[in-house]
Amino acid sequence: MRMPISAAIGLFFTALYFLAAIFADLIAPYGMAEIVGGVWDPVSAEHWLGTDNIGRDLLSRMIYGGQTTIFIATMGTLLSFSVGSVLGFTAAVAGGWLDQLLSRFVDLMMAIPSLIFALVVLSVMPVTVPVLILVMGILDSTRVFRLSRAVAVDITVMDYVEAARLRGEGRGWVIFSEVLPNALSPLVAEMGLRFIFMVLFISTLSFLGLGVQPPLADWGGIVKENKEGIVYGIPAALIPAFAIATLAISVNLVADWILNRTTSVKGGRGG
Template sequence: MTLSIPEAGKRRGGRFGYRVNAVGVIAFLVILAWAAVAVLAPVIAPHPVGEIVDFDFFGPVSAAYPLGTDYLGRDVLSRIVYGARYTVGISLAAVTIACVLGVALGMTAAVVGGWFDAALSRLFDALTSIPNKILALVLVAAVGSSIPILILTLAFIYVPGSYRFARSLSVNVNAMDYVTVARARGERLGYLIRAEILPGILGPVLADVGLRFVFIVLLLSSLSFLGLGVQPPDADWGALVKENIGGLSFAAPAVIFPSVAIASLTISVNLLIDNLPRRIRDRSAEA
């Protein structure tokens, strides 16, 4: 008896516990490629980041300069490759700090409850009421725009959202019978959070991490576009768009390709996240 393609796919899904989705795989490969570019930038980039290689500004795409040149005659490909280190690196560091801190506080508040939960929730609600871009502009303008300050600022802005998301999930898990039994056994707070609450919310939390990574990339690009992000001669992708905006009227590659880089990374993360719940639903249906 032969299996049809859908039936064969279901069998594979049941055997390995997940379906391989072509869109998700392509998105993952794009993300992996940008991560590799960020790590290997000094090896991949054909020219130093600030070297002027062409006397013609906003040069066209050519064999010597595959992505053209910018407003000073610098190689756009090299600038984008080095810019990946700042865009991916700063965003990854910021989302890690924000989500680790937010999730830890959210789970703790849900388990402890009482005044601790109420005070922490009201504090983060107040911070959430401030628009992200305004808060980022105020903090960066007041303190400075060094890379550590950018990371801490972006993390600080997205901790409240991560906290609220993790707390809402943890409150539901905390009401489960197995958590009540663990509490009746006299388990400590650390055990309840680590062994009982975290496994129950890990999947949605990982999806939330991906979404916040996208938000941070876009906010970092906005700050750089306004001149408050990574400072020259270094530049992230948002700064590349800003410094070459004069070439927008005649569609200079120096404006187009950094924008494409931002779009490819953020869209790929979104597509990868969109496919995670689909695999979970497929597994539930097969069961």
């Protein structure tokens, strides 16, 4: 199937951001915290995006900040889907008291806004990268649980699942061999959305001072560091905001294309 132009553009920018994050140490012209100029120096041949509020190269900060932001968002997304989808599928396949127990616990977790919950937890815990990934992943797994359970409930009533149960297949086999392959399309689309939510979540936490801590850089922290410059017409805080927006749009374009493609393939086979 030919890739539409929108998906190709989204894939290009998504790959560009991820490659920049992977090879940040090789392509960044200066160190993450290296002071190389004056405060908010303009764009020049030495500093393609100018400098930040204390004279660090903004391009280097953006590259390293993207590495941190994308790493935390990716790991948080993988954790949330690992926990949420497995528990959601288990609840749908098992049913009964286990389904009720997990569903009511998730309802309780979702009753508290995620940002407030994260701020409370991070205010009493050491704010490190593993802690951020764990907190974000666990909080977001509740949304994945709801989606995966809803999808799995529809799949578990299908004839092929009943046939697998009659053959004596175990619960784990039913989940990973029957339910999971047929639930991938909505989960893949949701994964793109949850990844963007993670990027926005970690950026918001950093902007509020409870996210990535110095000397590490991330896009939300760069916005916080340079927000006073907006008053003086200095765009240093707008550059990471633009990066967050373009990454969000790019990932969504790719996720939509994957969803449409897998749905079309399944529809064609069904026909």
